[in-house]
Amino acid sequence: MNEKRVLTGRYFMMGNVACAEGAIAAGCEFTAGYPITPATEIANRLAERLPQVGGGFFQMEDEISAIAAVIGASWAGRKAMTVTSGPGISLMLENIGFAVGVETPCVIVNVQRGAPTTGMPTVGVQGDMVQARRGSHGDYEIIALCPSSPQEMFDHTVIAFNYAETYRTPVFILSDAFVGHMREEVIIPEPEKIRTVYRKIPESGTDPQKIRGFLDEDVAPMPIFGKGFKAHVTSSCHDEYGKRNLIDISALDKFIRKLSNKILKHKEEITIVERDYEGAEIVLVSYGAVARAAATAASQARKEGIPVGTLRLITVWPFPGEEIEKMARKAKQVIVLENNLGQIYPYIKAEAAHFAEVSFLPPRLVGEIQDPEDILRKIREVSK
């Protein structure tokens, strides 16, 4: 039995377990999901640990209901999360759009696996990167973080909750089977050293008719249920009071733009990258598990006297285009590394190609992380 929310200490821990502990440390109370490889260890850990601290993991009939229940719990005032893999995300997409539309804080963990379709469940790929961004219908913005290690599965889950609560939006953790199943040292800090955020809510006693609970680019206070706010929450086009409007196109335009701008306006605060390209002529751009191979290859290349640097995207969405441009202005060659056939590559190329040569290096086999030797070979080739 452990009734402590934060298990402060030094552990040899699986990434998925660290993710569950990160959620609990962040103050998550409600989780729902459906069994799916390679995300099950998160659900198992939550099911064991959350009830000890007063929360719960609920196994639903499918992923559609899992995300629906998470959104419901969030409106009930609870920090909430669901965990799944690509096929589960495919089922959740309609309701993820709903969460965006009614500005619901929640965390969605996608431990990506071999895809498309049922694919290869125990193999890690980065195949759902654009799905997270564009999967649900319509124009919208999303936040997504890409951890590279079990430690980051913990750290990024805490950040994901803070972003979700700050910006009232779903936040993705885009992990994969490699990072999820990886076991490494994980340090869980003292509770007071973990920064946690809870959403703004209207002052109690506010006249419900005067609550502007939606569509503020600086994030409206959330009129959560059960407090007498009489919130009318509809994902149909609505105004800042939540009132439905299905006839006025200018209301639709405002609905779309305000939601998107709420994220884009705060892009700088949301963007986390790791820059290590000072003086480099060749920069390797990557994220997630692949970044580990990129770092190894870059350090090897530097030993050989080739000026190679790295840029690792932790925030992949909203896309940190400014960071790419800043890097490309200093580089001659940019090599993009992903464990897929090039999903973020076009976004990077669009920002970098004006300043540097941009190329893409997939792994020899999708589902394998790039062999640092292969990356070195590519570096030698472009440095000629």
Place this chain on the structure above:
Amino acid sequence: MSELVHPFHRFIRPSVTHTTFCPGCGDGIVAQSILRAIDGLGMDLDDFVFVSGIGCAAWIPSPFFNADVLHTTHGRPIAFAFGIKMGLPEKKVMVVSGDGDLVAIGGNHLIQNARRNVEMVVICINNGIYGMTGGQAAPTTPMGIRTTTTPYGTVENTFNISRLVIAAGASFVACWTTFHPRQLTSSIEKAIQKKGFAFIEVFSQCPIQFGRKTGVGSAVQMMEDYKKRSISPKEAAKLSEEELRGKIVVGELVDIEKPEMLEEVKRMKNKAKGGSE
């Protein structure tokens, strides 16, 4: 002279100026039965969170009821309601939606939560058609009826919704029609007080997309038809399946005590904390 105000006007969201229901629609009768039940129990709308899906019936609480209302995606209100109830166990959670929403696209959430016996009230307004989209066949449309997607008549068997929910394990199930507003109100009162999954099916006329197109007739004719077809469970017990075809078995069909999920969750949490069950 003071203005004449409906006694339930206080339950209506102040920004609402008009109804979106078609003339003759049964949704108004159901809306009033819900509000009468809440008033009859001496409760306030702040004691509730209302959840609805997509379709005409979903517009009963959204926007009309001046309460916390979550208007969700098609078929999923019960799944959203599950999360709300787990997050706010002290509030009453009521789902109001149609047959297409709750039984066709959302059928799995209906039966799974009836099985779980989670405390919530689900009011399913069964008009036997997709009204909002213009009269397409539903799993509740009687066989042979011509609709916009079945111009030669429906070729499918229909769901008996109440039976389905009973089989799934709900602890309270009642079925009425818009011809029975008083009985309906009384059943809603019981459903609100029920510690468990409480389901009420209401046959409700859609004179525009059902009555007019199928030739069943006006709202009044449709309600008279409901009256003619309604029989009690006692009478129904004497009839064969063949004789039951076209009949509506009205009444409180199930009212039993069984473990309710929130209570079980509370026990489970105590166990996890090392306490006694």
